[in-house]
Amino acid sequence: MTIPPPKPEWAHHDAVWIGFPSHPELWLEDLPSARIEVAAFAKAVHAEGRGEKVILVAADDEAAAAAKLLVGNAAKIVVEPFGDIWLRDTAAIIGGDRTAHDFRFNGWGGKYDLEGDDDIGLRLAERARFKTEEHGWVLEGGAIDGDGTGLVVTTEQCLLNRNRNPQLTKADVEELLHKDLGYSQVLWLGDGLLNDHTDGHVDNLARFVGENRLLIPEAAENDPNWRIYQDAARRAEAFGVEVVRFPSPGRVLNDDEEIIPASYMNFYIGNAAVVVPLYGQENDQAAIDALAKLFPGRAIIGQRADHILTGGGSFHCISQQIPGA
Numbered sequence: 001m002t003i004p005p006p007k008p009e010w011a012h013h014d015a016v017w018i019g020f021p022s023h024p025e026l027w028l029e030d031l032p033s034a035r036i037e038v039a040a041f042a043k044a045v046h047a048e049g050r051g052e053k054v055i056l057v058a059a060d061d062e063a064a065a066a067a068k069l070l071v072g073n074a075a076k077i078v079v080e081p082f083g084d085i086w087l088r089d090t091a092a093i094i095g096g097d098r099t100a101h102d103f104r105f106n107g108w109g110g111k112y113d114l115e116g117d118d119d120i121g122l123r124l125a126e127r128a129r130f131k132t133e134e135h136g137w138v139l140e141g142g143a144i145d146g147d148g149t150g151l152v153v154t155t156e157q158c159l160l161n162r163n164r165n166p167q168l169t170k171a172d173v174e175e176l177l178h179k180d181l182g183y184s185q186v187l188w189l190g191d192g193l194l195n196d197h198t199d200g201h202v203d204n205l206a207r208f209v210g211e212n213r214l215l216i217p218e219a220a221e222n223d224p225n226w227r228i229y230q231d232a233a234r235r236a237e238a239f240g241v242e243v244v245r246f247p248s249p250g251r252v253l254n255d256d257e258e259i260i261p262a263s264y265m266n267f268y269i270g271n272a273a274v275v276v277p278l279y280g281q282e283n284d285q286a287a288i289d290a291l292a293k294l295f296p297g298r299a300i301i302g303q304r305a306d307h308i309l310t311g312g313g314s315f316h317c318i319s320q321q322i323p324g325a
Contacts, residue, residue: 004096005182008148008208009269010295012324015053016270017124018042018075019085019318020067022059026084026311033307038085039070041315044301046074047272052321057087057124059116080123083107083114086313088203089140091320092121092132096182098325100125100132103139103180108198109163128322135180138164142201142317144177147208150184152177153236157191157200164199187214187239189232193261194224196312203316204263206232209294213242217265220250220283224259246290249281254310266305266314267291270321274298277305277314 018041021027021034038056046054054075058064059082067077082090089108092100102121107113125132143159146152158164159173168176170188177183192200205228207215216233219226229248236243252262264287267276274295278284288302305314 002178002184003099003182005146005148005150005152005184006093006095007323008146009321010209011148013052013271013321014324015055015322016045016268017055017057017087017091017320017322018045019082019087020056020058020063020077021085021311022063022082023084030307030310034311035066035070037303037305037308038318039067040303041268041275041318042071043074044273044275044303045268045270045319047270047299048074051270051272057082057120078127080120080127081116082120083112083117084311085318086142087120087124087320088142088313088317089198090117090120091141092125092130093141093181093320094130094323098131100128100130101135101180102132103135104137105140106138106164108140109161111197133180135176137168137176140198140201141320142198142203142313145202145206145208146183147211147213149211150182151187151208151212151241152181152183152185153187153189153202153206153208153214155189155192155200155202155205158198158202161199187236187241189235191228191231193228193263195259196261198312204261204265206236207265207267209244212240213244215244215246215265215294217248217263218245220248223248223250244294247283247286249279249283249287252279252281260309262309263314266316268315268319269295270298272298273301275301275303275315277309278302279306279309280304
């Protein structure tokens with residue numbers, strides 16, 4: 001029997017899990033600032049009670065106490081040990097059948113093997129009293145994005161990467177996405193952003209903003225990802241998807257003058273607000289304005305995410321929504 005696909009992110013949420021930076025050895029000098037950015041994100045999603053319930057997940061009691069000081073009553077804080085905060089990839093995906101689907105996690109192809117990341121999804125789902133189903137293949141939530149109709153978008157760079165499921169063909173992956181999550185159509189894009197340690201997660205490249213309506217960046221001046229954006233748009237249009245172009249922050253460098261995968265696409269769509277990461281780039285306001293046209297019923301909140309980005313992701317990467325029934 002085919003299960004219904006997960007609801008799209010713009011559908012109503014009961015709650016959201018958000019990871020809170022907890023390990024000084026991972027975050028180093030960025031830890032205090034990353035915590036401030038995550039707390040600001042949590043409060044924006046909560047929207048003084050107009051948004052969804054926020055469940056802030058801390059890995060230990062020290063982090064939980066720090067979180068409480070920063071968010072007050074805007075979030076429920078729970079302690080569950082994890083490797084790091086990227087719950088989009090490690091938390092379970094709540095399917096259209098209200099089952100928590102927990103997939104294997106191998107540290108983004110063996111890059112970061114951190115204790116607790118392999119079972120945090122199962123523990124959070126059981127804490128929330130979901131019926132759970134475990135799946136024996138590697139899949140991260142940031143690698144896929146669906147529009148609620150059965151259509152899902154992903155990248156070949158990630159889901160066909162030999163460091164994830166080397167035994168699976170493209171047809172195998174499509175079959176498993178259908179069997180385990182109810183997706184009936186798969187739009188395959190090519191590569192993700194340059195220097196993305198996730199091997200091209202789609203939530204930095206392309207996001208559905210409506211049924212069969214896909215948001216893809218338009219290259220900024222001197223944009224290192226311009227060919228990737230062009231290829232993604234070409235593939236999506238050929239597939240028959242309506243493509244909407246969106247600003248890009250362009251070339252963003254770290255302190256070592258290396259290109260980092262900064263993306264406005266890593267926004268989170270909450271019940272009351274869409275929260276978009278900003279990086280102090282020329283197109284920051286353009287990204288906010290574009291989202292306001294796409295989500296007229298929600299507040300569009302732009303927040304700096306520079307310190308979260310030092311860990312490799314942004315607001316979408318650290319969150320996993322719990323859809324309403």
